Amino acid sequence: MKIAVVGSGGREHAIIWKLLENKKIDKIFALPGNGGISQLAECIDIGADKIDEICDFAEKEAVDMVVVGPEVPLAMGLVDMLNERGIKAFGPDKNCAQLEASKAFTKEFLERHNIPTARYKEYTEVEGLLSDIGIYGFPMVIKADGLASGKGVVIAENAEDAEKAIRDMMELKVFGDAGSKIVVEEYLSGIEASCLCFVDENSIVPMASAQDYKRVFDGDKGLNTGGMGTYSPSLMFTDEIEKEVRENILEPTLAGFKKDGMKFKGVLFVGLMLTKDGVKVIEFNNRFGDPETQSVLSRLDTDLYSILDAVTENRLSEIDIKWKEERAVCVVMASEGYPEEHPTGIEITGLEDVEGAVVFHAGTKLSDGKLVTSGGRVLCVTSMGKTHDEARALAYKNVEKIQFKGAHYRKDIGLIIEK
Numbered sequence: 001m002k003i004a005v006v007g008s009g010g011r012e013h014a015i016i017w018k019l020l021e022n023k024k025i026d027k028i029f030a031l032p033g034n035g036g037i038s039q040l041a042e043c044i045d046i047g048a049d050k051i052d053e054i055c056d057f058a059e060k061e062a063v064d065m066v067v068v069g070p071e072v073p074l075a076m077g078l079v080d081m082l083n084e085r086g087i088k089a090f091g092p093d094k095n096c097a098q099l100e101a102s103k104a105f106t107k108e109f110l111e112r113h114n115i116p117t118a119r120y121k122e123y124t125e126v127e128g129l130l131s132d133i134g135i136y137g138f139p140m141v142i143k144a145d146g147l148a149s150g151k152g153v154v155i156a157e158n159a160e161d162a163e164k165a166i167r168d169m170m171e172l173k174v175f176g177d178a179g180s181k182i183v184v185e186e187y188l189s190g191i192e193a194s195c196l197c198f199v200d201e202n203s204i205v206p207m208a209s210a211q212d213y214k215r216v217f218d219g220d221k222g223l224n225t226g227g228m229g230t231y232s233p234s235l236m237f238t239d240e241i242e243k244e245v246r247e248n249i250l251e252p253t254l255a256g257f258k259k260d261g262m263k264f265k266g267v268l269f270v271g272l273m274l275t276k277d278g279v280k281v282i283e284f285n286n287r288f289g290d291p292e293t294q295s296v297l298s299r300l301d302t303d304l305y306s307i308l309d310a311v312t313e314n315r316l317s318e319i320d321i322k323w324k325e326e327r328a329v330c331v332v333m334a335s336e337g338y339p340e341e342h343p344t345g346i347e348i349t350g351l352e353d354v355e356g357a358v359v360f361h362a363g364t365k366l367s368d369g370k371l372v373t374s375g376g377r378v379l380c381v382t383s384m385g386k387t388h389d390e391a392r393a394l395a396y397k398n399v400e401k402i403q404f405k406g407a408h409y410r411k412d413i414g415l416i417i418e419k
């Protein structure tokens with residue numbers, strides 16, 4: 001079989017690595033892939049948002065399935081276009097992809113189906129919004145409605161910061177059209193967690209839990225990033241919480257899809273806040289999380305292709321998805337300065353000394369036969385262990401073997417501070 005995987009990050013590297021465990025797959029194309037992915041798959045120079053070119057390529061190569069990693073092509077309707085050409089594709093259609101592409105769409109969905117979430121109001125006029133500053137008190141949660149690469153949410157501590165954020169989004173259009181509509185939410189306090197699920201029209205099946213680290217520095221300090229590390233299973237996600245999430249969130253979500261005629265097939269990533277009044281939904285994403293996927297798929301015992309294939313054919317309930325008992329820890333190594341301005345093209349060394357870790361590449365490329373950095377997040381060093389501490393120690397032991405100038409990483413991924 002031939003598969004095409006759309007995307008170029010650590011998530012796509014992990015998906016490809018896992019897919020290759022299926023012996024029936026003899027060829028994977030990555031569109032566009034990266035330096036690490038090129039060791040497993042043939043990288044084709046077609047960007048993830050070039051949806052017409054992706055369709056032409058998939059048709060020409062007669063691939064058996066296209067797996068879509070990132071949110072942008074999903075929101076553009078790539079899966080619908082592939083299906084129209086008779087090509088099997090993993091990921092939600094354009095209608096369902098609004099769950100990530102529009103925060104207002106999701107809030108309306110959650111409210112309509114009585115799924116616990118923060119109170120909210122939406123705005124398209126700057127004056128109305130300015131006069132509502134502090135409507136739910138402070139901090140004030142201000143969200144650009146559309147896709148903003150994880151940068152479209154401002155938590156304003158006071159009226160002055162709120163006004164600046166609103167003017168930036170609506171008048172200066174710092175997120176382009178994504179900020180034409182704004183969602184304001186009540187601020188929720190609690191512990192954040194996320195739950196990735198496989199979903200087809202009949203079932204919703206949570207994957208092994210994972211905990212991620214969004215801030216750039218140890219102790220959750222500094223700017224937000226795409227994610228600096230993860231571990232699985234999450235120690236926050238107890239059986240009791242899992243039951244609450246299933247009953248109050250996942251089952252009503254699936255029922256809501258049916259009622260609204262949404263044929264969601266793919267991965268639903270549910271962002272949660274564990275508050276003192278119960279678990280509430282912060283947001284939905286509709287694809288594998290990055291870097292959650294690196295730890296979660298490391299622990300998947302079942303053949304990934306069979307699951308993805310079952311989802312596309314509404315046979316998910318027939319698959320018995322199994323997870324390894326071993327624990328996983330993934331540490332992200334980033335470029336100097338990330339998440340702000342950072343250099344690229346820096347040579348990476350030491351990968352040949354890695355032992356007991358899989359290094360998923362997020363931002364690398366081959367240049368004159370040398371592996372160099374090509375993005376902010378560069379490598380995701382992922383180790384497994386019988387215990388959480390063993391996995392953690394092994395991941396860090398390997399991180400220390402890898403060098404590139406200015407590399408930085410958090411030292412506290414998976415560090416459990418007992419209360």
Ligand SMILES: Nc1ncnc2c1ncn2[C@@H]1O[C@H](COP(=O)(O)OP(=O)(O)O)[C@@H](O)[C@H]1O
Pocket residue numbers: 118141143149150151152153155185186187188189192271282283
């Ligand atoms: N209602 C809320 N209360 C408190 N914190 C929030 C709330 N909504 C979002 N956040 C914080 O902002 C982050 C980003 O918000 P989210 O809706 O997940 O947008 P995105 O991931 O698209 O940037 C969340 O991970 C969370 O830390």
Ligand SMILES: [Mg+2]
Pocket residue numbers: 271283
């Ligand atoms: Mg989020």
